[in-house]
Amino acid sequence: MRMRTSVAVVTGALALSALAVPAAQADGGYGDTAITKVTVNGGKNVVVGTSLVKKFTVTLTAKDDSGIEGAEISLNGPGFGFMNSKASCSGSTCTASFTVDPKTDLMYSNDYAGTWYVEAWVDAKDGDYVWKEKAGSFKFQRAxxxxxxxxxxxxxxxxxxxxxxxxxxxxxxxxxxxxxxxxxxxxxxxxxxxxxxxxxxxxxxxxxxxxxxxxxxxxxxxxxxxxxxxxxxxxxxxxxxxxxxx
Known part of the structure; x- marks a missing residue:
């Protein structure tokens, strides 16, 4: 599988991120950083057909008494589906962009359809951080x-x-x-x-x-x-x- 993101190309069914994102693990963190809201594709399911490129965003809201420094977001689904992107943050809101081209990214990948989960790593300005393996979920569907x-x-x-x-x-x-x-x-x-x-x-x-x-x-x-x-x-x-x- 090859899922293109705004900052990296992810290749292989069991893809490894090109970003410095920690391996999947139980939720964790340090300090008072917290993720308060995650929205995928404006709250709508991500629907992909047979030819048109699908672009969508994941918006994450977080809080820390020192402010938010940055965030990295991964999307993980059935059949070893995987996408990864570094988010752009403004204040407490961080947004990551994703692009799926069915003919490039989804060949022989019907099993990727189903429930996907948002994994997020958020860094605060004072060195605090939080990691959530399932910060949110959404449906990735066949049109x-x-x-x-x-x-x-x-x-x-x-x-x-x-x-x-x-x-x-x-x-x-x-x-x-x-x-x-x-x-x-x-x-x-x-x-x-x-x-x-x-x-x-x-x-x-x-x-x-x-x-x-x-x-x-x-x-x-x-x-x-x-x-x-x-x-x-x-x-x-x-x-x-x-x-x-x-």
Whole structure:
């Protein structure tokens, strides 16, 4: 694995940092330095597709009676995923920038999707410091897509509508989207003139990620599939497909 950071290139599945960051250990420190808050990607999951470069930041807030001197931040995930960056500090807030290029950094790395942890080392101006192995956590996910098609269009009132769709997610082995299998997806309907969708039923994707079910048509409106997401894959909702009932 090769994860590029703002200050170093990390190479290998079990990568070693080019920075002077101590090896993983139990939490520790000296003096009154404390980490009070950690925010990854503005509080949102980090979602990576098959081609676009993903840039995000980790913001850390710390305190010490002498002030904060500097910080170094590492991100560690499943499958030996690893990223490292030296943070830029202003007052009590330190920010580190990270960049992930799927075609450079994630080849054959689907196992990296899941829960990642923020490790942080913070130095105070008076020589105090704190080290936290799990100062924060976030989800590192494979991008997802959801489609829908309701037919026939138009349909007679009381007639049968067949609603199909495909749930897929990024595959970092070949940088294509593959069907996400055996996943529960909600079929939802919004009546014409309304702004609210309601769930009609839950449909499970097949071995190819396909969805298919039938419903009775009663009024004009929009049909969509909505996937709630998993720890490795974000939620995905199709744009509503309008059906005219006559």
């Amino acid at each position: 997802s897509r959801q489609t829908v098609n309701a037919s026939p269009e138009p349909v007679k009132k009381g007639g049968t509508l067949t609603v199909t769709g495909w749930l897929s997610r990024a595959n970092w082995d070949d940088f294509k989207y593959h069907g996400y299998t055996v996943q529960p997806v909600k079929l939802q309907f919004r009546k014409k003139g309304s702004s609210t969708y309601s769930t009609v039923k839950t449909v499970t994707t097949n071995s190819k990620g396909d969805l298919k079910t039938t419903v009775k048509a009663s009024v004009d409106g929009y049909w969509r599939y909505s996937f709630a997401g998993t720890s490795t894959t974000p939620a995905a909702t199709a744009a509503g497909d309008y059906v005219d009932v006559r």
